[in-house]
Amino acid sequence: MTEVPVSIVIPMFNEAGTIERCILSVLDQHYPQDQIEIVVVDGLSRDGSREKVKTLAREHGNIVLLDNPARRTPAALNIGIRNARGQIVIILGAHTRIDEEFVRLNVLTMQEKGVKCVGGTQINVGETFTQRAIGLAMGSPFGIPSAPYRYRRKQGYVDTVVYAAYLRELFDQVGYFDETLHISEDAELNWRIRKAGHKIFYTPEIVSYYYPRRNLKRLIQQFFNYGILRSNVIRKHRDAAKAVHLIPPLFILSTVVRAVISFFNPLARLLLGLLWTLYLLYVVTASVFMALRERDLRLLLILPLIFLVMQVGWGAGFLVGFFKSR
Numbered sequence: 529m530t531e532v533p534v535s536i537v538i539p540m541f542n543e544a545g546t547i548e549r550c551i552l553s554v555l556d557q558h559y560p561q562d563q564i565e566i567v568v569v570d571g572l573s574r575d576g577s578r579e580k581v582k583t584l585a586r587e588h589g590n591i592v593l594l595d596n597p598a599r600r601t602p603a604a605l606n607i608g609i610r611n612a613r614g615q616i617v618i619i620l621g622a623h624t625r626i627d628e629e630f631v632r633l634n635v636l637t638m639q640e641k642g643v644k645c646v647g648g649t650q651i652n653v654g655e656t657f658t659q660r661a662i663g664l665a666m667g668s669p670f671g672i673p674s675a676p677y678r679y680r681r682k683q684g685y686v687d688t689v690v691y692a693a694y695l696r697e698l699f700d701q702v703g704y705f706d707e708t709l710h711i712s713e714d715a716e717l718n719w720r721i722r723k724a725g726h727k728i729f730y731t732p733e734i735v736s737y738y739y740p741r742r743n744l745k746r747l748i749q750q751f752f753n754y755g756i757l758r759s760n761v762i763r764k765h766r767d768a769a770k771a772v773h774l775i776p777p778l779f780i781l782s783t784v785v786r787a788v789i790s791f792f793n794p795l796a797r798l799l800l801g802l803l804w805t806l807y808l809l810y811v812v813t814a815s816v817f818m819a820l821r822e823r824d825l826r827l828l829l830i831l832p833l834i835f836l837v838m839q840v841g842w843g844a845g846f847l848v849g850f851f852k853s854r
Contacts, residue, residue: 529636533563534693535614536631539596539604540581541571543622546739548580553625555588559632566591567608571599602705602713609699618693619714620736624650626691627735634693634734641729644698645721647689648734650678655739661827662740662747665834670814672838683731688718691736698726706764712757719765744833748841755845763850776843777850779807811835 536554540547547568554566568581570593578593585591594611596604609617618634620626630648637646652667654660665671667678677690692714702720705713718728741747755777762769782803790797815831 529639531563533614534616534631535565535567535612536618536620537567537605537608538620538622539569539601540577540622541599542573542575544576547577547622549625550622551584556628557631558628564590565614567612569594569596569604569608571596602707606704615696616693617696620691623739625737637731643727643729644695645692645728647692647730649732650690650736650738652740653737659740659742661830662834664818666740671835681732685727686730688715689728689730712761716761744837748837751838751841752845755842756849759846759849776839777846780843
């Protein structure tokens with residue numbers, strides 16, 4: 529492996545509880561620190577996040593703090609990339625910490641495979657029982673089948689990856705992150721990368737750790753937003769749509785239509801009941817499988833509700849995003 533300069537761009541806004549852990553995991557990399565630049569792009573935080581970054585920057589000369597007045601994630605990413613000095617740019621989230629081999633394996637994989645975009649798996653970590661259960665659901669193919677980087681164990685070429693490493697020249701060729709988006713900006717960029725003829729390589733050896741939302745209220749807000757922004761990506765690139773993206777919104781739409789018709793048609797009421805019976809059977813089966821795998825039957829008390837919140841929230845958000853003006 530040839531060691532090359534790497535810039536890690538971290539968007540931040542009011543992340544006092546997580547940003548220090550994230551940066552420290554970068555400082556612990558098995559890769560020369562003089563080859564790593566940490567670019568934190570802050571949306572003018574007011575919770576002490578900036579002070580924590582400034583303290584670390586005084587101790588480590590490879591940390592840079594920039595401002596993002598727009599407070600939008602893709603804007604923060606673009607600010608960081610344009611100011612980054614690395615030959616390779618890695619996108620990271622403030623809610624994340626990375627394995628000690630994360631940077632080295634990204635660089636090594638990119639060079640060995642001869643590709644310009646690589647990424648790895650995301651392991652969810654919970655500090656409470658509810659957060660752990662949310663993490664298990666998010667990391668399950670039963671929960672988010674459209675995000676295989678959360679559970680896939682086989683390396684290969686994929687459509688998108690989480691916290692990707694990009695060869696810097698890619699941005700000059702395909703453009704930067706779309707600042708009209710807010711959450712799915714990485715999936716949209718990766719779509720343009722593939723359309724330009726490049727391949728994206730995934731390997732589970734590249735590991736990052738994600739700390740999910742701590743309660744169901746924040747979880748449904750998160751997935752509602754995920755649904756809205758995924759619909760925006762599909763509206764912009766129609767051929768980016770897959771069947772797995774359409775199942776949750778079609779389920780919600782079918783539920784609403786049958787519920788309205790059921791006031792006048794007993795058959796529609798029967799079909800509505802059958803639809804939800806099959807869905808709840810799916811949710812319960814998935815929950816039993818996860819609980820047995822984790823050897824923790826307490827999970828049966830909350831996993832069905834978590835799956836329901838994630839999927840219904842995502843489907844409802846997709847419909848809202850599809851029908852509202854961009």
